[in-house]
Amino acid sequence: MMTINPYATLAETISPSVIQAFILVMLALIVIGTAVQMIHHKNVTYFFNNAKKAKLAAERELGVGEKTSVILKTVVHDIATTAELGVGKRRVAHVMGMYGTILFWVASVVLVFGYTGQGTPTSTVWPMIWHVGAIMTCVGGYWFWLFLRVDVLAEAHPWYRVIKADLFVLALLACATTGLAWSYFQSSGSTGLGYLFLILFITSNIVLFGGVYWSKFAHMIYKPGAAIQKNLAEADGSRDNLPPLADAPKQFGLGIKREQPKHY
Amino acid sequence: MSTFVYMTRCDGCGHCVDICPSDIMHIDENIRRAVNIEPNFCWECYSCVKACPNHAIDVRGYADFAPMGHSVRVRREEEKGTISWKIKFRNGTTKDFVSPITTKPWGKFIPKLAEGEKVKEGEINTQALYTEPKGLNIDGELPSVPKDSFKKGVYY
Numbered sequence: 001m002m003t004i005n006p007y008a009t010l011a012e013t014i015s016p017s018v019i020q021a022f023i024l025v026m027l028a029l030i031v032i033g034t035a036v037q038m039i040h041h042k043n044v045t046y047f048f049n050n051a052k053k054a055k056l057a058a059e060r061e062l063g064v065g066e067k068t069s070v071i072l073k074t075v076v077h078d079i080a081t082t083a084e085l086g087v088g089k090r091r092v093a094h095v096m097g098m099y100g101t102i103l104f105w106v107a108s109v110v111l112v113f114g115y116t117g118q119g120t121p122t123s124t125v126w127p128m129i130w131h132v133g134a135i136m137t138c139v140g141g142y143w144f145w146l147f148l149r150v151d152v153l154a155e156a157h158p159w160y161r162v163i164k165a166d167l168f169v170l171a172l173l174a175c176a177t178t179g180l181a182w183s184y185f186q187s188s189g190s191t192g193l194g195y196l197f198l199i200l201f202i203t204s205n206i207v208l209f210g211g212v213y214w215s216k217f218a219h220m221i222y223k224p225g226a227a228i229q230k231n232l233a234e235a236d237g238s239r240d241n242l243p244p245l246a247d248a249p250k251q252f253g254l255g256i257k258r259e260q261p262k263h264y
Numbered sequence: 265m266s267t268f269v270y271m272t273r274c275d276g277c278g279h280c281v282d283i284c285p286s287d288i289m290h291i292d293e294n295i296r297r298a299v300n301i302e303p304n305f306c307w308e309c310y311s312c313v314k315a316c317p318n319h320a321i322d323v324r325g326y327a328d329f330a331p332m333g334h335s336v337r338v339r340r341e342e343e344k345g346t347i348s349w350k351i352k353f354r355n356g357t358t359k360d361f362v363s364p365i366t367t368k369p370w371g372k373f374i375p376k377l378a379e380g381e382k383v384k385e386g387e388i389n390t391q392a393l394y395t396e397p398k399g400l401n402i403d404g405e406l407p408s409v410p411k412d413s414f415k416k417g418v419y420y
Contacts, residue, residue: 047272050272084318085275085277086277086317149296150276150277150278150296163293163294164294165293165294165295165296216295216296222272226273230273240319241335241337241350241352242319242337242338242339243337243339243348243349243350243360243361244348244350244360245339245341245348246339246344246346246348246362247362248341248344248345248346248362249344250341251343251344251345252342252343252345252368252369252370253343253369253370253371254342254370254417255342255370255417256279256282256283256315256342256415256417256418257279257342257417258371258416258417259415259416259417260277260278261277261281261282
């Protein structure tokens with residue numbers, strides 16, 4: 001199952017151009033949903049107003065080289081390893097889910113556009129990446145959803161309480177889970193179950209990408225933006241009006257930060 | 265006035281929920297970020313502001329002594345044992361302060377309060393406590409919270 005391209009098998013009954021068109025529609029839904037959300041929630045307006053304020057409060061002007069270095073450091077440290085979440089389970093779960101999702105989506109695009117349909121080569125590596133990505137998404141995502149969500153962990157709500165904020169994570173988990181199930185049943189010859197999970201896979205994709213406006217999908221775009229702005233503000237001295245770091249050695253260990261919040 | 269949360273900075277970790285003495289910092293159900301659910305009950309103790317690892321919480325000062333355009337922000341660095349304040353006035357004047365919050369490693373040299381003065385036998389029957397224990401409206405023992413359930417770094 002792991003080395004079989006599920007889209008190539010599907011292309012025996014559905015035209016590859018239909019599958020490709022579906023992916024393009026999903027991409028368009030991301031762009032439209034994010035743009036409409038940004039206009040409606042005024043995220044970008046807030047972001048640029050904040051950046052303007054930070055520029056006014058800056059103690060020194062950053063050169064292009066310095067700015068590039070800060071942005072690169074942010075991308076490598078803050079964004080690629082979600083340093084914002086500190087050290088702990090939340091960060092591990094997030095990193096696993098994030099890279100799993102990226103692998104899953106990239107592999108989907110590569111498989112559909114490069115290895116699906118008559119006359120295209122077969123690959124064993126990309127289907128493997130697709131499956132591993134989906135499994136990583138499931139592990140990180142279910143770990144987060146069942147145990148680590150702050151309102152489960154800190155507010156003592158039961159794990160099965162579903163609210164609007166869960167739309168993104170649940171749709172993503174449904175995509176990865178039903179995708180894996182579809183691939184498994186299709187490769188094992190269970191046609192009926194294969195089709196059932198294919199329909200669920202398509203539905204969860206439509207919900208995930210069609211629900212960008214209502215879900216937390218766009219955080220993938222504006223969270224990195226906010227991290228870059230925060231680090232630029234640290235570098236130019238404006239620091240969102242925060243005081244500078246104290247000039248003292250780290251010698252007393254951790255106090256209240258020793259334990260993650262979980263007492264509710 | 266009360267605390268408020270910068271949504272782009274908050275990651276919903278829950279440190280503010282843990283530390284708020286009024287139990288009014290909660291996690292919003294829809295956006296899963298911290299929110300002050302009862303601003304009127306906030307006494308601006310700054311506990312959450314100092315505890316927030318992302319500096320996502322700020323306080324709006326009362327307009328009579330802290331007019332619009334001001335800023336009072338704080339950075340608590342517990343490993344360094346320091347707390348730094350930056351006060352920014354409306355005319356742009358800024359003042360920076362750094363103070364120690366500990367001079368010893370956290371979690372060591374905790375005063376042994378439990379070994380202090382013991383309650384005197386028979387005190388419960390004095391006139392000063394004439395309504396107790398009946399007035400406490402409890403049956404039997406006083407309620408207690410096991411000490412091992414306290415958050416690390418919080419000492420009693």
